[in-house]
Amino acid sequence: MANSKSSMAAVFATTVGILLVTATAVVRAAQDHGKPVARRGTPIEERLVPPPAVPPPIHRDHPARVIVRLETREIVRQIADGVRYTFWTFNGSVPGPLIRVREGDTVELHLKNDASSRMAHNIDMHAVMGPGGGAAATVTPPGRESVFSFKALRSGLFIYHCATAPVPMHIANGMYGLILVEPPGGLPKVDHEYYVVQGDFYLSGGYHEPGLQTFDMQKLLLEQPTYVLFNGREGSMTGPRALTASVGDHVRLFVGDGGPNLASSFHVIGGIFDDVNVEGGTLVNHHVQTTLIPPGGASIVELELPVPGTFLMVDHAITRAFMQGALGEIRVTGPPQPQIYDHVSGGEPVPAGAAAASGPLDAMADGRRVFNQICSACHQGNAMGLPGAFPPLAMSDFLNAAPKRAIGIVLHGLSGRITVNSTGYESVMPALGAQLSDEEIAHVLTFVLNNFNNRGGHIDPSEVRAVRAGGPGQ
Template sequence: MTQSQLNRRHVLQAIGATGALAVAGCLGGDTEENSAGTDEPAAEEGLPAAKTADVDRIARDPTDIPPPVDWDEPREHDVTIRTERVTAEIEPGVTFDYMTFEGQVPGPMVRVRRGDRVNLTFEVPEDLNVAAHNMDFHAVYGPGGGADATTIAPGDDPTQISFTADYAGVFIYHCAIPNMDQHISSGMFGSILVEPEDGLPEVDTEYYLGQHEIYTDGDVGEKGHHGFDFDAMLAEQPTYVVFNGQAYGFAPDGGQPMQAETGETARVYFANGGPNLLSSLHPIGNVWSRYYRDGDLLTEPERNIETAPVAPGTTAAAEMEFPVPGPVKIVDHALTRAARRGALGVIDVSGEPTRDVYDEDP
């Protein structure tokens, strides 16, 4: 790292939120970027036209999870994570400029065993970003969970840290520059799973979901391109509350439901990025048969939990069985968020009943 890059990083760490926003290019004038990428005067009323999306779906596939740990001695993992700013649809006809780790929300899951060494390379490519970023791993013992050492701006060389995964559990990671609330709201969070030395109970299916709020200058469902609204964030009044960056992205109507078969056991790794709202995690038509509160994988799980709080900046792991076919809906049971703001996903369970627990036509 050159001395000029080091000085730049120290400036970014030291400035306050307003200064950071200015450096990040977040405080513009009275112009807005249109769908063609040029600057035009901001419209007096209504939203600009929706932009062309850079990706088909902002939502990370909930089955995009590394395989379970199958080693019994500590090993090293070389992990590279890049930031990427992408325009995508929150819902059809509604676009938003997301900040992401690796182009989707949530960021990729990192999965290791307790005692493993992680060699992390963090990159902020100049051609894909207009902001400074870093990574704070809640599983990391060190300054800022690694945030201090990983703080870089576009054009800086990649930075590297190395840490031992000393704490078993499921943990959040997120961007943590001074305006971290905006960056997390815009999609910059994910999970690191540190399995205990003896591993986790085997399940048939695993899902990875991340909830967060999106604060925009438009209304729910209003067509067009939504900009970020700092006043709404300060008031903690989100436009959308979503799973994996997308409103109803795992629902049948326009989404891609998760899939399961009767007789299977599933585990959900759930991260509440926030940045502000507590989630009330509930499976409609089922219960969490084993619930690992706050991502605690060492304590005996709680049993048959209906609804459980997941604070912003933490996680849960939860298991359930599927004895009969039909949809199981995962929601934030602050139900306006599920019914109107996007926080609902569906597991479409198919197959024959495995036991007589429910009959629609007795």
């Protein structure tokens, strides 16, 4: 069922792709779509929404005059838990809102600069055919507003960014976003659309160093960011803020790279992009694992999610995902689809040698097996967890402070906010009491307590039995 839906979508996308190319050729010949119809009536006020949300598809069969209002604001907020930074933004978010117009529209852009700003700001919009992409026309000191208009002559997905001196600093502080110029026929219908922009950030302190951090010039010049992030904050799309979909859904991501320096090797772990509008243009590629998005570029990717689970969006220059924050989640809910994906077996215990026959060693080997089979899926094989998503079990102050508390957590699960090694987490740990025996839980906890630089300790199966008997309220 899911397969036929997928192939139909592919055929449809291909057809639209061909139509798109044709339409572009027509535009080049005509250079214009004529006067916007709405000019004679009321202009359309663009309704902007913060990322990762996307304005709805346009469904308009004629060009119009569209008013877009952006405001530049300089704000101090968290870039990661406990780490604050002065962001320069469009409309208070990084990225700025996704602007959605139709090919042939005349866009009237109002750029206001908040009175409390320190800097002048402007906008260079890559959808504009004209000097500076509008940069010269929109230089706006604090407390002022500039207005300029342009005709969106080419469809595609384009970056916009601030281009006031010092330009690299304005971009490094978060001043970018995307504008989608829909082709006249619109885009194929999908179940969900989301908006993701990667950026690199250069802070005076190291990764996760708490407090108010300032912009670090030397790191910018060396192109050695402290953070590489989706949507300007570590954990912007993990845990309770994860993107969501249901089994079998088709999801479209409008993905950009604000830079200033790093290209993105955009990948969804466990997913294949059915369609990619390469570089945001009209060329559509299929069955893509990882698509390259340069700074100042964008790409439309579409994928089917046929099985439930958590799918991680990463920059597959993978150090950035695990050490610098370039990580988001798509949570797919629905019934398992064993015909497509099935965990048959795995992590069988390695037969212990003669020397390992004693009780404690058996327990430890069993604990390792349970850890590798179950815990490592979220907490990772090295027990370091995933920043912004899953807390570490290694060197964990939370675990070592009360090892016996862990019994109830494994049995009954845990949700809500906890702080581990001074980082806040808001994920959901599933209850494992139904699938693990008292012995297995005792073994895995003992294994974790005596590995990964934890402080040691022993959990006895009888303790697990007692907690299980006490029920979840304990």
